[in-house]
Amino acid sequence: MPGMNEGPVSSSYTESRHVKLLVLGSGPAGLAAALYAARAELAPVVLTGTELGGQAALTFSIENYPGFPQGVGGAELGDLFQKQAERFGAQVEFDTAYSVDFSARPFKVVADSGKILTDALIIATGASPFHLNIPGEIEQTGKGVSYCATCDGWFFKDKKVIVVGGGDSALEEGLFLTRYASSVTIFHRRDSLRAGAVLQKRALEHPKLKFVWNTVLTEIIGNEKVEAVKTKNVQTGEESLFPTDGVFIFIGHTPNTSMFEGQVEMENGYIKVDDHMNTNVPGVYAAGEAADSHFRQVITSAGMGAAAAIEATHFLERQAG
Ligand SMILES: Cc1cc2nc3c(=O)[nH]c(=O)nc-3n(C[C@H](O)[C@H](O)[C@H](O)COP(=O)(O)OP(=O)(O)OC[C@H]3O[C@@H](n4cnc5c(N)ncnc54)[C@H](O)[C@@H]3O)c2cc1C
Numbered sequence: 001m002p003g004m005n006e007g008p009v010s011s012s013y014t015e016s017r018h019v020k021l022l023v024l025g026s027g028p029a030g031l032a033a034a035l036y037a038a039r040a041e042l043a044p045v046v047l048t049g050t051e052l053g054g055q056a057a058l059t060f061s062i063e064n065y066p067g068f069p070q071g072v073g074g075a076e077l078g079d080l081f082q083k084q085a086e087r088f089g090a091q092v093e094f095d096t097a098y099s100v101d102f103s104a105r106p107f108k109v110v111a112d113s114g115k116i117l118t119d120a121l122i123i124a125t126g127a128s129p130f131h132l133n134i135p136g137e138i139e140q141t142g143k144g145v146s147y148c149a150t151c152d153g154w155f156f157k158d159k160k161v162i163v164v165g166g167g168d169s170a171l172e173e174g175l176f177l178t179r180y181a182s183s184v185t186i187f188h189r190r191d192s193l194r195a196g197a198v199l200q201k202r203a204l205e206h207p208k209l210k211f212v213w214n215t216v217l218t219e220i221i222g223n224e225k226v227e228a229v230k231t232k233n234v235q236t237g238e239e240s241l242f243p244t245d246g247v248f249i250f251i252g253h254t255p256n257t258s259m260f261e262g263q264v265e266m267e268n269g270y271i272k273v274d275d276h277m278n279t280n281v282p283g284v285y286a287a288g289e290a291a292d293s294h295f296r297q298v299i300t301s302a303g304m305g306a307a308a309a310i311e312a313t314h315f316l317e318r319q320a321g
Helices: 028-039 074-087 149-156 168-177 197-205 298-320
Strands: 017-024 045-047 091-093 097-101 107-111 114-123 127-129 160-164 183-187 209-212 215-222 226-233 239-243 246-249 253-255 284-286
Touching: 017 028, 017 107, 017 298, 028 045, 028 074, 028 114, 028 298, 074 091, 114 298, 149 168, 149 246, 160 168, 168 183, 168 197, 168 246, 183 215, 197 209, 226 246, 284 298
Parallel strands: 017 045, 017 114, 045 091, 114 284, 160 183, 160 246, 183 209
Antiparallel strands: 097 107, 107 114, 127 253, 215 226, 226 239
8 A cells, every 4th residue: 555655556457356336537536536535434546547637737736726825736746645645545546447347346447457356436637738620730640739837838848839719728828928929929719718717817918928719720831840831810711820839729628538428328428427526327426627627627527526425435335234
């Protein structure tokens, strides 16, 4: 079992093992679930997936999670969540699940490390960023196209970058990029922003941030690295070429749930849950952005994770008689 500061265990199990509660995902939902389940002495096993800390770990600063009046780094918050869960006995393993079978009990999960049998399961696999699906996007990813300002912003010191999107993430990350880039231009397909009022005000007043409204990208151009984007005004149809060194895309997310198709009820790709995080399979719960297309926040995801763990605890108690 990992100690408080040891990070995830690199798992090397090859034979199947049987656990009481398996949590898939190490974002706010998964780690909050792990904390509650660990305190209920269920010794939960958490498979981190490839993104330790989840999407929250991608952002430089989280300013709306209570208890941190000065804000907290996204990766730091994930680390604190993990340490708190581990303190009570959660086992966090650097491992990814790739298939599940809920047709018989115990449930079966196949992960990179092997087969895991579990009496109850919490799905907290979150979401991944949407792509623009335009020519050049895949080819230039890592060469100037990015979905994470915290990860890649530093590479654009004194360079010109653009941000695509009009929601909270686009503005937060655009503001973050002003630390490095000489200019940040936000391209939005509408004429008004979806982001919260405080963020909008901060972005609209920032001297380094410019906005191009009613405009979409149609192609990303470059050879070894991004050089320009082709754009189109959705109202006038006018096409333009806009030189840039980097393209940061924040246009929403799609849930990481394809593995659960045919196993639990889903709606538009999201796992269907009731108020208590129950899926239609007793003993299988879902929390966070895998099951929530509406709130999509650290606090709401963590809250759903805690609720799922409380319900899983009751379920396992009932099973044990
Ligand atoms: C750039 C950015 C900035 C943001 N800023 C804020 C903010 O300031 N405030 C705020 O409240 N929210 C913010 N959010 C939203 C917040 O990060 C999410 O709402 C929250 O992280 C969702 O938590 P989650 O646990 O449901 O899923 P995620 O954070 O998406 O985590 C999913 C987890 O599941 C794992 N996983 C996926 N597939 C598998 C698999 N097959 N097997 C095992 N594990 C798997 C992943 O590795 C990951 O650990 C931001 C998001 C982004 C992208």
